[in-house]
Amino acid sequence: MMSAQGDPLKLDSMLCFAVYAAGHAFTRFYKPRLEALGLTYPQYLVFLVLWETDGLTVKALGDRLFLDSGTITPLVKRLESRGLLERRRGQDDERQVHIVLTDAGRALREQALAVPLAVGTALAGEREAVDTLREGLHRLRVQLDGGPGA
Amino acid sequence: MMSAQGDPLKLDSMLCFAVYAAGHAFTRFYKPRLEALGLTYPQYLVFLVLWETDGLTVKALGDRLFLDSGTITPLVKRLESRGLLERRRGQDDERQVHIVLTDAGRALREQALAVPLAVGTALAGEREAVDTLREGLHRLRVQLDGGPGA
DNA sequence: TATTTTTCAGTTGCGCACAATTGAATTGTA
DNA sequence: TACAATTCAATTGTGCGCAACTGAAAAATA
Known part of the structure; x- marks a missing residue:
């Protein structure tokens, strides 16, 4: 009940x-927290x-994150230039480029564990x-x- | 129960x-829908x-939308150049700039009503x-x- | 009142986000 | 097998978003 809004363009109702x-x-x-990892x-x-x-x-990668090549390509190029991953042209399909982690990229995972921990702390007691x-x-x-059909 | 996640870095759990x-x-x-209004x-x-x-x-304006002058200033300048609003230097406080709608800016409101209507249709039966x-x-x-304290 | 501090809008630089386009590779079809 | 259509990564152009900074104005403090 009472979900009808007087002004349909009211910002706080949107x-x-x-x-x-x-x-x-x-x-x-x-x-x-991400600055500590050097990541956006x-x-x-x-x-x-x-x-x-x-x-x-x-x-x-783009399908998973809802991003297209116009966003992914320059982003991974920046990460590649920092030695965190490599871009490898597909051998079976030369249109494709595979993104492969380097040791440094894999090692970053340990530090990244602190991020969801911080979220968990900020939202403590709100798990449900x-x-x-x-x-x-x-x-x-x-x-x-x-x-679901589209 | 079972809200514990095996992998704390699992994307879909975040x-x-x-x-x-x-x-x-x-x-x-x-x-x-916004292209019909010519707005982002x-x-x-x-x-x-x-x-x-x-x-x-x-x-x-920035406080209301969680944006700073670096975002607001160029945005409203673009809208000003299209005659949808004016920027007026404050008379009492000359540091401030007030954003004032033109007739064209006010008139846009009628067309904008279609936007929340479309959302309502897409989310029909999900009001609660x-x-x-x-x-x-x-x-x-x-x-x-x-x-709440910060 | 004089000086320091703060506030405000604006600018620059960098990175994301997406539309539109390009060119190469692959797939589908005649 | 030819050729048409599709797919893929990359590029260009525009706009958002924020950090860092500037300069002017106002407020706080000495």
Whole structure:
């Protein structure tokens, strides 16, 4: 009941802005922790994927993170120039480029463990709410992308 | 129970990525609707604020949207060059610049009403879940920003 | 009042994000 | 087998987002 809003354009009633603002808050929260690793947040996401599955192509990496080659390519080039990963042209399919971690890139994982720990501390005692939120956000994404059928 | 995760760095277990991905989904969803208005999403947010409270300073606008002058200044300059708003140096305080809508800027509001309508359609029958999500995201933002005391 | 500190908008530099395009490689089809 | 359509990574251009800095104005303090 009473979910009807007087002004349909009221900023604080908009789910999109709640998502946008929470994203900002995460960025602010992560910034000092990721600076210790020398990574930006999108770079951190790339490593999260590669630590799970090394050797993915630019395309597969982009699909996982909802990013395209226009974002991935320069990002991994910066990481390559720092010796954290390598870009290898596919042998079977020469259109593809595989992203492969170096020893330094793999070693970064140990330090990265501190990041989710810090999140856990900041959200201590909210584990259940966090799980609910994550599931709700997942359903939201699916709905906005056109439902399960799209 | 069972909220403990085997791998603390697992991408799909991370709330930050759920927020990040939902943000992407909103951006994709809004894009065609906002193109009809000739606005980007951050520009749309600026108008949402100004339609509620016209004449805010750059600082006040930024506080509302969690953005700083480095983002707001060029954004409103682009909107000013299109005749949608004006920037007026404060008379009482000459450091400030007030952002004031033009007739064209106010007129845009009518077309903008279609945007939340489209969201409502896409999320039809989820009103309760949407309210829950928005509140959860708000609490998350407050927690990440250091709690209610910070 | 004089001086220090703070606040504000603006600028620069770097990195993300995406649309549009290019060119090479692959796949599908005639 | 030819050739058309698709896929892939890369590039270009525009706009957001933030840190760091500048210079002017205002506020706080001595």
